[in-house]
Amino acid sequence: MSLTHLQRLEAESIHIFREVAANFSRPVMLYSIGKDSSVMMHLAMKAFYPAKPPFPFLHVDTTWKFKAMYEFRAKMAKDLGIDLLVHVNPEGVEGNINPFDHGSNTHTHIWKTVGLRQALDKYGFDAAFGGARRDEEKSRAKERIFSFRNAQHAWDPKSQRPEMWKTYNTRVGKGESIRVFPLSNWTELDIWQYIMKENIPIVPLYFAARRPVVERDGALIMVDDDRMPIGPDEKVEEKMVRFRTLGCYPLTGAVESEANDLQGIVREMLTARTSERQGRMIDKDESGSMEKKKREGYF
Amino acid sequence: MNEITDFSGDMIEYLAEQERKTLLRFLTCGSVDDGKSTLIGRLLYDTKLIFEDQLASLESDSAKHGTTGADIDFALLVDGLESEREQGITIDVAYRFFATAKRKFIVADTPGHEEYTRNMATGASTADLAIVLVDSRQGILRQTRRHSYIASLLGIRHIVVAINKIDLMDYSQEVYDKIVADYLEFAKDLGFETIVPIPMSARYGDNVTMPSENMPWYQGPVLLDHLETVPVESKLVDKPFRMPVQLVTRPNLNFRGFSGEVASGKVKLGDTVTVAKSGQASKIKQIATMDGDLDSAEAGQAVTLVLEDEIEVSRGNILVAPEARPNVADQFQAKIIWFDADAMIPGRSYVLRTEADSTPATITALKYHVNVNSFAHEAAKALNMNEVGVCNISTQSPIVFDAYKDNRTTGNFVIIDRISNKTVGAGMIDFPLRRSQNVHWQAVEVNKQAHSELKAQKPAVLWFTGLSGSGKSTVANALEKILHAKGKHTYMLDGDNIRHGLNRDLGFTAEDRVENIRRVAEVARLMADAGLIVLVSFISPFRSERRLARELMDEGEFVEIFVDTPLEVCAERDPKGLYKKAQAGEIDNFTGISSPYETPENPEVHLHTVGHDPFELASRIEDFLSKLEKKD
Numbered sequence: 001m002s003l004t005h006l007q008r009l010e011a012e013s014i015h016i017f018r019e020v021a022a023n024f025s026r027p028v029m030l031y032s033i034g035k036d037s038s039v040m041m042h043l044a045m046k047a048f049y050p051a052k053p054p055f056p057f058l059h060v061d062t063t064w065k066f067k068a069m070y071e072f073r074a075k076m077a078k079d080l081g082i083d084l085l086v087h088v089n090p091e092g093v094e095g096n097i098n099p100f101d102h103g104s105n106t107h108t109h110i111w112k113t114v115g116l117r118q119a120l121d122k123y124g125f126d127a128a129f130g131g132a133r134r135d136e137e138k139s140r141a142k143e144r145i146f147s148f149r150n151a152q153h154a155w156d157p158k159s160q161r162p163e164m165w166k167t168y169n170t171r172v173g174k175g176e177s178i179r180v181f182p183l184s185n186w187t188e189l190d191i192w193q194y195i196m197k198e199n200i201p202i203v204p205l206y207f208a209a210r211r212p213v214v215e216r217d218g219a220l221i222m223v224d225d226d227r228m229p230i231g232p233d234e235k236v237e238e239k240m241v242r243f244r245t246l247g248c249y250p251l252t253g254a255v256e257s258e259a260n261d262l263q264g265i266v267r268e269m270l271t272a273r274t275s276e277r278q279g280r281m282i283d284k285d286e287s288g289s290m291e292k293k294k295r296e297g298y299f
Numbered sequence: 300m301n302e303i304t305d306f307s308g309d310m311i312e313y314l315a316e317q318e319r320k321t322l323l324r325f326l327t328c329g330s331v332d333d334g335k336s337t338l339i340g341r342l343l344y345d346t347k348l349i350f351e352d353q354l355a356s357l358e359s360d361s362a363k364h365g366t367t368g369a370d371i372d373f374a375l376l377v378d379g380l381e382s383e384r385e386q387g388i389t390i391d392v393a394y395r396f397f398a399t400a401k402r403k404f405i406v407a408d409t410p411g412h413e414e415y416t417r418n419m420a421t422g423a424s425t426a427d428l429a430i431v432l433v434d435s436r437q438g439i440l441r442q443t444r445r446h447s448y449i450a451s452l453l454g455i456r457h458i459v460v461a462i463n464k465i466d467l468m469d470y471s472q473e474v475y476d477k478i479v480a481d482y483l484e485f486a487k488d489l490g491f492e493t494i495v496p497i498p499m500s501a502r503y504g505d506n507v508t509m510p511s512e513n514m515p516w517y518q519g520p521v522l523l524d525h526l527e528t529v530p531v532e533s534k535l536v537d538k539p540f541r542m543p544v545q546l547v548t549r550p551n552l553n554f555r556g557f558s559g560e561v562a563s564g565k566v567k568l569g570d571t572v573t574v575a576k577s578g579q580a581s582k583i584k585q586i587a588t589m590d591g592d593l594d595s596a597e598a599g600q601a602v603t604l605v606l607e608d609e610i611e612v613s614r615g616n617i618l619v620a621p622e623a624r625p626n627v628a629d630q631f632q633a634k635i636i637w638f639d640a641d642a643m644i645p646g647r648s649y650v651l652r653t654e655a656d657s658t659p660a661t662i663t664a665l666k667y668h669v670n671v672n673s674f675a676h677e678a679a680k681a682l683n684m685n686e687v688g689v690c691n692i693s694t695q696s697p698i699v700f701d702a703y704k705d706n707r708t709t710g711n712f713v714i715i716d717r718i719s720n721k722t723v724g725a726g727m728i729d730f731p732l733r734r735s736q737n738v739h740w741q742a743v744e745v746n747k748q749a750h751s752e753l754k755a756q757k758p759a760v761l762w763f764t765g766l767s768g769s770g771k772s773t774v775a776n777a778l779e780k781i782l783h784a785k786g787k788h789t790y791m792l793d794g795d796n797i798r799h800g801l802n803r804d805l806g807f808t809a810e811d812r813v814e815n816i817r818r819v820a821e822v823a824r825l826m827a828d829a830g831l832i833v834l835v836s837f838i839s840p841f842r843s844e845r846r847l848a849r850e851l852m853d854e855g856e857f858v859e860i861f862v863d864t865p866l867e868v869c870a871e872r873d874p875k876g877l878y879k880k881a882q883a884g885e886i887d888n889f890t891g892i893s894s895p896y897e898t899p900e901n902p903e904v905h906l907h908t909v910g911h912d913p914f915e916l917a918s919r920i921e922d923f924l925s926k927l928e929k930k931d
Contacts, residue, residue, distance in 0.1 A: 002536075003599050004318040005403060014601035015560045018545040022614055022655075048558075049589035049603070051550035134394045141393040142380055157380050160391060162417040162638050164424040164725045165711050167654050171720040185405060187396050193314055267310055291381055 006194055010043065013182040015166060016145060017047035017129075020055075020180050023170035024127040027055040027180075030116075031084065033069045034246045035202050036131035036183055038076075039191055042200050043182060044129075045080065056083040058128075060119055062111035063088060064098065064248035066224050072203045079201075087122070089115035099250045100229055107248070113298045117153045120177065127170075127178045135187045139291035145184045151175035155294045192269060196262045206265065208242040208257040219253030320398065323531050324405045326422040327461075328450065329432035330442035331411035334463045336389055338432065338501035339408050340373025342523065343397060345508040360384065373501070390415055392422040401527040411442055416449070416685040417638035420725065423450050424711075427531045428457040430522075431482075435468040435498075439481045445671040445685075447482075451489035452634060452687065452727065454707050457529055458486070459522065460496040466503055470513040488674070493529065497522055535598035539623035540564030540572065541701070541709050543655040544616050548603050556587055556603035557612055559655070562708040564620060566604070567595035573621040574612050575699040580621055581606040615656030617699045617709065625709060628731035629697040630663070636687045639716065639723035643682035645690075646813040648847040649723070650715040654708060656698050659717075659850065661817075664691040680810045682724075691732060695850075703727035718842060750830030754788045757928050758827040760852050761920065763836045764845060764899060765862030766891045767877055768869035770908045770916075771836040774862060777917035779834055787832055792819055794837040807888040813844055820848035827856060832924075840896045855927065860920060861902035866891050868909055 003011070020027050029044060031037050044053040059073060077084040091097075092110045099107040120128060134141045144163045149155060151174075161169055172178060183191075195202060213220040214234045221228075223236055228250060230236060241254035242265075259265045290298075327335040353376070361372040375384060383390050389410040397404050407422030423429065429450040433443055450458065460482050468474045479496045486494060497506050498517050505511035508523045520528075541562040548556040566572065566583055573580045585605035586593040596602045604618065612618070619625055637643045643662060651660035667676040668688040682688045703710030714724035751758050761778070763771040772793055782789050798805070802818055805811040816839050826833045839845050849857040869891065870878040881889035888894040899905075904923050906916050 002321075003597075005320060005322065006318060008322065008599060011560055011599055011601040015545070018558055018601075019655075022546040046589040047601070048548060050554060050556075050587065051548050135396050138376075138378075138393075139380060141395060142391050158382060158390060160418075161722045162421045162713075162725065164421060164713055164722075165654070165707065166425075167652060167711055167713050167725075169652065169713060169715055169720070169722045171650065171715055173720055176720075185394070185396070189317075193317070196314075263310060266314070270310075270313075 006190065006197060009186055009190055010046070010194075012166075012185060013040075013043045014047040016168075016180060016182040017044055017053075019168055019170065020127050020129065020178075021048065021053075024178070026123065026125050027127040027129070028085075028120075028123065028125040029053070029055060029057045029129040030131070031057040031059045031073075032131065032246075033059065033065065033073050033203060034131070035191055035195065035206060036133065038200050038202050039186075039194055040129065040131045040183060041076070041080070041082075042198060053082065056085050058085045058087065058119055058123075058125075060112060060115045061086050061088045062107070062115070062248050063092070064107075064111070064250060066203075066205055066222070066246065066249045066252075068205050069203055069246060072201075076201070085119070085123070087115060087119035089118060098227070099248060104251050107251070108293070108298070109296070111248075113293060113296050116298070120153065125177065126172055127180055129180045129182060131183050132181050133183050133186050133188070133191075137290050139294060143181065143184075143294075145181050146170065147179045147181065148172070149177045149179060153177070154296065155179075157291065157295070189266070189269060192262070192266050196266065203246060205243045205246060208240050208260045208264070210238045211241050211254065212236050213239050213241055213254055220256070221252075222249055222254055224249040317398070317403075320401070320403045321531065322403045322405065323428060323526060323529070324407070324426045325428040325430060325526065326392075326407040326409050326419075326426045326450075327430045327432060328409050328419055328423070328446040329411055329461075330434070330437070330440045330446075331388065333411060333432035333434045333437075334374075334501045335411065335430075335432050336374035336376075336378055336393075336408050337372075338430070338461065338463065338499075338507070339395060339406055340376040341501045341504055341507050342406075343376060343395065344371075344373060345504055346397060346399060346523070388412065390418070392418045394422075399523065399527060404526065413442060413445070413685055416445070416636075419446060420449055420453065420636055420638075423453045423455060424725070426450075426453075426455055428459065428526070428529060429455050430459045430461050432461045432463050432501075433478055433482070435462055435465045435471075435474050435478065438478050439485065441672055443482075444485060444674075447486055447489060448669070448671050448674065448687070449636065451486075451491065452636065454703065454727075456490070456492040457531070458491045458494045459525060460494060461501075461522065462496060462498045463501050465498045466500040466505065466513070470498070470505075470511070472498075472514075472516045475517075485674075495519070495525055495529075497525070535563045535706075536565060538563040538598075538706060540566050540570075540618075540620040541625065541706065542566070542602075542604065542618045543653075543699075543709065544612055544614055544618065545655050546614055547612070554605070555609075556585075556605045557618065558601075558603045559618075560601045561596050561598050562617075562654070563598050563706055565595055565597035571621050572604075572606070572618045573624060574610060575617040575619050575625055576627055576697065577611065577616075579610045581608040581610055583607075615653075615698075617655075619699075625699050625701045626731045627697050627699050629694045630691065630732040631700070632666075632689065632691055632729040632732060633712070633726040634687060634703075634729065635662070635682065635690050635714070635724050635726045637682040637684060637724045639721060640684050641716075641723070642684070642809075643688075643714075643724060644810050644813050645681075646810075646817045647841075647843050648717060648850070650717055651692070651694055651698070651712050651726075652715055653698055653700065653712045658694045658696050658698060660692055660694040660714075661847075662690045663693045666690060680808070689729075690726075692726070700728050700731075702730060717846065747828045747830065750828070752830075754830045756787050756830070756832060758830050758832060759856055759858055759924065759927070760823045760827050760833045760835060760848070761858045761860060761924075762823075762839070762845065762848060763834065763860045763862055764839045764902075765864060766866060766869045766896055767838055767889075768872045768874055769862045769864035770913065771838075771862045773913045774860075774906065774908075774916050774920075775834045775836045777913040778920050781914075781917055781921055782832060788830065789832045789834060790826055791834045791836065792823060792826075794819075807886075807894070809841075809888075809894075812840065812888075816841075816844040816848060820844075820851050823848070824851045827852060838890050838896070840890045840894065842897045842900070845899065858904065858920075858923070858927075859899055859902040860904040860906065861899045862906050862908060863898075864908045 409419040409422040668679040
């Protein structure tokens with residue numbers, strides 16, 4: 001018998017989790033509540049079974065996630081019995097930073113990039129797992145599995161450490177850290193197939209349902225709470241929609257869909273003509289914007 | 300991403316089929332501008348693996364940064380970094396995924412510039428096949444040879460020679476034949492199992508996924524067909540069992556498991572396994588996973604093994620088949636590829652990291668370096684960036700390994716700089732050195748403790764470091780007089796004096812300075828073992844060598860004394876007239892003038908000499924030593 005594709009990917013990820021646990025004094029898993037985070041959490045449970053993962057989970061909250069995501073986060077922490085930390089940038093709260101008044105760039109920078117840096121410094125984490133995949137975006141495709149960050153949390157894409165075989169360099173100096181991407185070699189299809197095979201719980205927003213949306217700049221934005229201003233020319237409509245990725249609700253476009261189960265989602269994906277990040281408003285701010293954010297410390 | 304399917308069949312069956320597909324990991328390499336990124340872009344485009352939004356941004360990027368006029372510049376699909384798109388070059392390796400009806404692929408697009416060889420090696424280290432691109436107009440270049448050599452070195456056995464841009468040579472068979480002959484000639488000793496040359500135009504798609512109408516003379520396979528069918532089935536399962544232990548899993552007192560990924564072979568319940576370092580054996584009692592216990596596990600699976608007996612196993616050890624054990628040694632020969640701008644210097648201490656083990660190590664001998672153009676062996680004193688050399692290595696504690704040619708997982712290591720923590724090199728082990736098996740440390744009965752008790756003193760190595768003329772020897776002399784007067788047994792090792800005898804053969808290059816310090820440190824260690832207080836007065840400009848000296852001694856025995864005198868003051872004092880000569884350019888590699896001095900970061904004693912008397916400074920060191928003795 002030879003291993004199947006998903007078995008190969010699973011083993012590679014587990015190996016990565018264990019390397020981090022064995023070599024770093026204070027690792028953390030960044031938990032974003034999305035499908036990739038769900039898969040990553042599941043793999044972490046497998047990697048250390050029958051023990052629990054020897055690190056906490058951290059959600060860098062923007063206060064602008066979908067309500068359903070917050071419900072799901074609470075349920076997961078309870079069901080798995082894990083240590084879940086939540087960090088909210090106090091500058092964001094104080095300045096009432098939001099995507100409507102400040103634009104998606106400032107919103108993302110303050111809540112996510114700065115918030116993440118604050119949380120990493122506060123707890124002194126020396127390794128942080130992220131769920132990014134190389135098939136998501138061009139600059140991600142260039143990133144190492146163990147990706148070095150200097151004491152300012154910055155990524156220098158021009159001088160990444162060579163990464164030979166699976167022999168990872170896990171050494172860092174004081175204040176420096178490593179971002180670790182156990183899902184680097186997974187594709188979107190792999191993620192969905194694995195969720196289906198392993199029966200991994202995900203936020204219901206991935207499944208199609210009738211939801212209130214407005215059309216804005218060519219994207220369908222869900223009216224998740226009353227903080228969302230509705231323009232005079234805009235009309236809130238109930239539509240059968242679902243989300244391919246999840247982020248801050250004002251910045252995440254829905255797609256019209258009838259897929260209300262996993263099989264339906266995969267079927268839809270196999271015939272998709274657009275990439276999943278298409279629904280993400282933050283990638284389109286400017287060309288090469290993901291790389292720029294990453295250099296500043298974004299995940 | 301997957302091929303875009305007009306989807307109507309049974310999806311579950313379709314997905315199961317996807318699961319069973321084999322995986323080919325390959326890379327594209329070759330010289331700058333041979334069209335590596337363009338070829339991958341073309342493969343993705345022709346297999347319809349580019350989404351509409353990606354295509355739209357490709358079109359706008361092509362207009363902005365493209366190098367192909369009005370046409371789509373496929374390279375921009377993979378050159379994902381801003382500086383790459385601006386300069387139109389590839390800097391780092393990009394990984395892309397695609398699948399066809401027959402197979403899944405991970406492709407590493409690697410840079411052609413010599414400067415970024417480390418990134419090419421990164422892509423090659425996990426690949427099974429390499430596509431070496433050759434520009435038809437240029438023929439075989441230095442980088443073609445270098446990349447082919449590195450691919451061979453890293454254990455790649457299948458090569459495709461993509462003779463690209465053939466459209467610019469009128470699709471000429473003559474040009475093609477000449478390049479093929481040249482390639483086969485130089486690659487004949489590189490140990491490749493298959494070499495498949497294909498004439499190609501990546502830009503226009505000839506022979507990439509479809510046979511070319513422009514080259515009826517070519518009867519061989521098109522690239523994609525070959526990639527789909529080249530046999531790459533892993534033979535790892537048939538090799539002896541190896542599982543490097545990543546960590547010991549101990550959730551409670553009743554469970555103690557050894558977690559790791561099986562590197563080769565297979566194991567089943569009841570099998571005997573041996574702990575490589577200790578030779579202890581036990582039987583497999585349980586193979587635990589979250590999906591339930593397994594009866595067996597094989598190469599590639601991540602598992603947790605529970606043994607019948609309570610034996611000592613920790614991270615860095617390897618569980619192995621008792622009848623086919625790996626080497627356990629602290630000296631071996633390896634091929635090293637060097638990545639860092641600071642050259643590899645024999646004698647310097649680095650961290651050597653295998654998949655799950657890590658230990659300080661030094662390169663004891665650089666036997667030769669390999670000329671990548673002629674593959675000739677050439678003598679060398681140091682290994683510069685992007686060079687490959689054959690070395691003897693000595694590790695502080697023994698490691699477990701196989702020859703790299705037998706096992707890519709248990710035969711590899713990386714070299715890490717101890718101060719910057721950068722990955723500065725990578726190695727492939729050839730074989731253990733006999734002497735490490737036959738030379739054992741002789742146990743002596745009159746030991747260090749006996750020596751020092753007789754002398755009623757605590758042995759120490761007092762290491763004076765500082766610029767030439769800073770006053771090291773003057774202070775050391777003063778201190779030795781004080782200690783001698785108090786009845787202590789001392790000995791002074793002075794830089795200049797040692798260079799008259801023991802180190803007469805050494806000059807002042809960085810390599811020789813490292814060896815100079817290594818020898819002195821070893822001598823100091825023997826003297827400390829004899830119970831003496833050793834005063835070492837050496838410029839010792841490099842942190843890494845002072846650290847090496849420190850690590851040779853017992854804990855608390857090494858006292859680093861930084862004799863801190865500003866360079867201007869030293870130059871003014873100039874007791875030996877050396878600064879004058881150095882400033883006149885008459886002395887090469889003079890510390891402080893034409894060679895660096897790395898100041899100590901945490902010396903035990905830091906002496907500012909300006910305005911202080913040597914005896915005053917010496918008594919400060921003596922105070923420090925008395926405090927040390929009291930502590931014990």
